[in-house]
Each structure stands twice: as C-alpha cells, then as structure tokens.
Amino acid sequence: MDEDRDLSYHYDNAEVTLNVSLGKDFTEGNLYFGDMRQVALSEMQCWEVEHRVSEGLLHRGQQMHGALPISSGRRWNLIVWIRASQERNKLCLMCNRRPELVEGGGSTDGFTKPCIAPLNAACVTINTPS
Template sequence: AQPKAAPAQIEAEVQRRKQLPHQSVERRAIISKCYKPKHPEVYTLQDSFLAPEFLEIERFCTSPGADLQGLLSYLESFSDKRIYRLPVFTEQFCQALLEELENFEQSDMPKGRPNTMNNYGVGLIPCASLPPNLNQGEFLKTLLCPGLGGACLDSHRAFVVKYALHEDLDLSSHYDNAEVTLNVSLGKEFTEGNLYFGEFNQDPSPVPQYIEVEHVWGRGLLHRGGQVHGALPIASGERWNLIVWMRSSAIRNRLCPMCRRKPELVEAEGFGDGFTEGEEQPQTVSVCALG
C-alpha cells in the first residue's frame, strides 16, 4: 500500500519482516516482566467499557429475527462504500485506556511501531491481546460482506496510532492488511484530522472519489480493509485511535491482500498476519513475508 519501492528496498523490508516475530517475542517478555500498568483493569474487556448502544447492537444481532437491514438502522452509513460508524466505548473507558497508553509511552519499555506507516503510537497493546468480542461479536459477522470473510473472521491485530503536532500529523493513502477494520477514536482533544476514503482496491478501474469522515470520540469506523483510505493532518491537539485489523484466514490463504499473490508463509508468533497453514491445523497462523 506504500509508494513504489526499489527492489533493494523491498528485499530489506522482507528481511526486516522476517525479524519482527523475534523482536516482538522479546519485547513482550520484557514488558510482561517489568511493566507496571496504571490501569490493569483495561486489559480484560468488560461490558461496562462498552457504550450502551454497542451492547444494544450486540443484543439485536444475537436475537432471532436479526437481519442486515435491522442492523443498519443502528449504524451511521457513509456513501455506498460500506463505511459505518457506531458507538463503541464509554467516555470513562477511553480515558482510562488513554492514561494507560500514556503511562506505557512514558515508561522505558521497548516499543514497537504500530505498523509500517505510523511512527508514533503503540505497536501492541502491552501484555494483552484485544477483546475477542470486538472482532468475533455476532454483529460484525452479520455485517461483513460476502466474499470478505463474513462469519469467518478468525484473528485480529490491534494497535494504537497517535497524531500530535511535533509527531505524525497525518497518514498517507493506503489499504490495510485486514479484511475488515474497526478504527475507534479514543480522543483526546483535536481539530481536523478527518479520515478520507477512496475506492475499494478490488474494484475494476477505480475513479478516485474521496469522501471524508470525521472521527467522533468513543465511536468506531468500520470499513473494509481494502478500501483505500488515509488521514488528513490534525491542526491542533492530539488524536489517539485504537485500530483493530480483523482477518479471515479463509480469504487471505487464497490471496495475500497486500502482495496479491499466493502467500509464501513464514512461521509467526500468535496470530501473525492471520494466515493459516493446511486445513488440518487452523490454529497455526503465519505471516506472508512478501506482504
């Protein structure tokens, strides 16, 4: 999704990616041994963290008559690009999570970058993986488009991005290494910094037509990972967002969404990039080194 690179740069990036799993194992070991969380409770998802509207959506989706039309009535929709906004977290939880993230940022713990494009933020939520019910919740399964994983989203990668005046201001146009992305605004105070969306990367001969969507504190934007998007510069303040990249091994095993080739897998720690090897061992999740 990044600007075109020379072959030597690509090779260096492939080598860097092959090292990532080792580095993240070491980082995690140090963090779980030495890091003192300020709000240890944020690492275990509780319903009290979730906005009442989110819980209502979840209830609706697990009710017998739930259908897509009914679900859409709970969500804000933007254009026909299948971009939705919905309340996710309470204000208290956003505050506690932000304080925890700042506590981690100010600590001398080793920090990974959130992804290849953002320089600030937190690579992995320290010591924990993110709430499974954020990506395995019935409501998401219902919403997901046929052909994009639907009910078979089976792993995720969560990270936090941060924008501030002397740090990253914006994010250039890209698509995500995900079938579906949830991007939740945690605050703080900021101006500008809208997200913009172009075409879906698999649409034939796309005519670039961007729509802008505002981040609203506590709310999440749900979009297809392949929908080209970027973030406009903030004009003041600080913007922190929790990003959950949700993956479907059934989809990506066939074609890596980043390199658009049959994945060449290397072993990885945890969920890796959400690929799996062989029908018999769906638990082994690997990284595509070409991506």
C-alpha cells in the same frame, strides 16, 4: 508519538478494520475514504467522514482510506485489523499472490509464509481529497 500529523492514503492488510476514536482533544484530522483498492487511483473519488470521539467506525480493509492532518491537539485511535485466514489463504493483499501455506498443528488451516514482495508503491501514494 508527536510526529504523525496525518496518515497517507492506503488500504489495510486486513479483511475488516475497526477504528475507534479515543480522543483526546484535536481539531481537524478527519478520515477520508475512496473506492476499493482495485480501482485506479486516477478514477477514485474520495469523501471525508467526521469521526467523533468515542465512535467506532468499521470499514472493509481493502477500501482505500487515510487521515487528514490535525491542526492542533492530540489524536488517539484504537485500530483493530481483523483478518480471516480463509480469505488470506487465497490471496496475499500485499503482493497480490496466492500465499504458500505452512502446515499448522491441530485444527489450523495453515499459516502464510512471510511475504517477500516489495510493497506496491500505488498503495502508499499520498492522495488527499481536495
């Protein structure tokens, strides 16, 4: 709390993300979006999206995005990362490999083992739009 004034460019470990602006009072701090994570950062275009308080924004989790710095106030958001096991069982978004599945009970379709690969540095590069 009180420390994160912005959020660098990244993609989410989710198929779809819901981002709801809860307020409170803040200035600046817009979201920005780029292409899907597979596009080279050097070729990516970014655009800014105004995110008004009480509005929800639904985006693909693998679309690159970030939050610009706020210049005053406090910015609260509700973030819901929505994951689909059918998709995630095919590919781990964090290491780009097919995950090993652990048997689940009942009607589950498997759970992934913890990912041991280091985070891809390209995913956490700070690259704010000009």
